[in-house]
Amino acid sequence: MHDLEAMPARLEAFLATVRPNDTAKVHSYELMTGGYSRVMGRAEVQWSNGVTETLVLRGDPPPEKTMLVTDRDAEWAVLQCLSKVNTVAMPAALHYDATGEHLGTKAIVLEFCAGPSLQSQLGKLLASDTPADDPRCLSHRDAFVDTMARVPQVDLAVMPTSMVRPANWDSYMDTTNALWSQSERTLVESNPTMRYLGAWLDAHRPPPMDLVLQHGDLQPANILLDPIDGSHRLIDWEYAHIGDPREDLGWYVVYSASSLPSLYGPDPEAFLARYRQRTGTSELQVNQATVGYFSVVSAVKVFSGLVAAASAMGEGKSNGVMTMYNINAATIGHMNFMAGCNALAEPLDALRSMHQQMMASA
Template identity: 40%
Template sequence: MLQPEKMPELLGEFLARQQPTWRDVRVSSYEVMTGGYSRLLAKAVVTHSGGTVALVLRGDPPADKILIHTDRELEWDLVRVLNRHGIRTPQAHFFDGTGEHLGTKALVMDFSEATSFLPYAASGGSLDGLQGRLAEALASYHAIPIAELPAQMQRPASWDEYVSGRIDEWRRTADAHVEDLPILRYMAGWLDAHRPEPVPLTLMHGDFQSANLMLTHDGHFEILDWELASIGDPREDMGYFKAVAQAAPPDLLDDAGCELFCARYRELTGLNEIQVNPVTVAYFLVLGVIGTVRRLLEGGAAYARGTNHLLGSVFNMNSVQFGHSMWLPTADALGPVLDQLAAAARQSA
C-alpha cells in the first residue's frame, strides 16, 4: 500500500494465495481513497473465475506519517467478531499481519455500497427517524458479550475502576503535555464529583461519529473504522458522537433528538431513565473526548520534536481549542442536574 503503482500485482498475488478457489485473479483497478484519518485506504476491483468483487484495503502508513498508534491485528480480530454477530459493518476477509505481501499490515474487506452519512445529510437528506436507527446501531454492538471479544482487549475489573481511570487520564494528559493546561485538571475534578449511575461495561467503538457511519438503502446505519475500540461505558460512544457533531453537524442528539434516541436505547437495552438520558449523554460528551485529546496533543508534540511530519497534527490542535470552549459551559450547566439525578438514584436504591 505504500507503493500504489505496485499494488495491483501484489494484491493479485496475495488474493490468489489467500483464496485458492479464485482462479485467474486480476486487479482491474486500484485507487487510493481519501478520507482515511489515520490509516491508508484503497479500493480495488478484482475479477476472478467466479466473478467480480470490490474490496477495501486498510493499512498502516509509514512510521513517520502515523497520526495515532493502533493495532491492526486487534482490529482484524474484532471485526471478525462483529461479522459473526451480524453487526452492520463491512465483512473482513483477509489480513496481512506482517506487511510482507501488501507492504504494510493491512485488512482486506468488502467495499460498502451504502451512502456516506455526512454527504447525505449535507445534501438535504431526511433525518426523520434516524435517532432511533442510531440507538439501534449502538445497542447492536453494545450487546456483544465481553467474553466473546478478542482476548487482547483490556477488561476493567469494575465500572468504578474504569471511570476512575478515564478521569485520571485527564490528569495524566495534563502532566505529560509540554505546556501547562490547567483546564484538564479542573475538568478531572468536576468529572470525579459528578459521576453518574453506573451501567454494565460493554464494547465501545471509540470513534463513533457521523464520519464513520454509512446509511444503507433500507435506512440503517453501517459502522466503519473500529481501530479505537475498547471495553468501557457504552454512554461514552453517545457523548463522543454528540461532541463531534457540534463541529461536524448534523447533531442527531440535539434536544429533541436526544430524548428520542435515549428512549429507544433504553427500550433495546433495559437500562433505566436515570442511567441513560440527555444529561448523562452530555456528561460523557466531556469524559469521552479525553482519549482523542490525548492523542492529538501527542501528535502535536511529536511534530514539534520532528518525529512526526504530518501537518494534520498541527491543524488538529484547533480541535483541542474548540474543546476548551465547550467543556466549561457544559460543566456549569450540567452540575446541578447531575446532582439531582444522583439524589433520585439514592432515593430509588
C-alpha cells in the first residue's frame, strides 16, 4: 500500500485472486487523508464487464511509522460479523489480504462511501458560527446519538469468538483500570498522571452495567454521511471490543474536547436523555458523572498508544512527525482527566451509595 507506483498492478493481481472470474483494471490509486492510525488508499477500478467501482484500502503503516498498534485480523473478523446483521450501518467489507503478500501490508478492502464525514459537516457549521441550538446542529446531534445507541444493541452472539468476553463487570473494570499502570510501566520514562488515573478509577467505581459491544473510537470523523439521505455509515472498527456501554459516550466527550464542535458540550442532559431513551438505560447508570468516569476509562488504549509512540521515538526505535504532533493530545488528556477526577469524585461516590442502597433494599 505504501508504494504508490506499484499499487495499481498489485491491486489488480490481488483482485484477480478474490474474484477469479473477473478482470480488474486499476485506473488510479492515491493515499487518503483523514485517519491518523492506519494508511488509507483509494482506487478507481474498472471490471471486465464494464462496471466501474471505487475501493478503499485500509492497512498498516510501515513499522517505524506506526503510532497506534491494532490488529487487522481482529478488525476484519469484526467487520465480517457486523456485515451479517444490520444493527449498525457501515461500508461493506469486501476483501482482505490477510498476509500482506499482495498489497504489501495486511489490508482490508472496503466499499467507498461518496459522502462527507459528519466531522466535515460539523466543521462547516462551526466555521459559519452556527449556534449549537440551530436545528441543523440539533439534527446532527440526535442522529449521532442514535448511531451511538445502536452499537451496544448488536447481539454479542454474532461477534467473533476470538473477541475477549469478560466474566463480569467487576473483573472487566479490574483489567481495564489496570491498563493505565501497566501501560505506563512499559514507557521509557515515568508518567505519574497515568498511575494516578489508574488508582483513582479503582477508588471511585460507578454503578455497574451489562457488558456490550463498543466501537472504541466513535466520533464524527468516523461517521460517513450517505450523499443522498445523510444516513450514517460507521467506520474504523479497530478498537471494537466488549465493554461497558458508557465507554463510547465517555470517549466522545474526550474526543470532542479537542475536535470542535462538540455535540455533547452545549446540552449534555439532552444528549444523555436521548441516549437513555434509545437504549433503555437509567439515569443512575447513564449521567454526566458516569460518562465523565468512562471518559477516563475509554481513553486508555488510544492515550497509551500516543505516549508509547513517543516513548519508542525516545528510544530511537521509530520516527515520524505525527508522533510528536499528537503528543499534544496527551497534554490535553492529562489536563482534562485530572480536572475530571477532581470534579467527579463526590458525585460518583454518591451514585455508588445510591446503587448499594437499591441493591440492599431489593
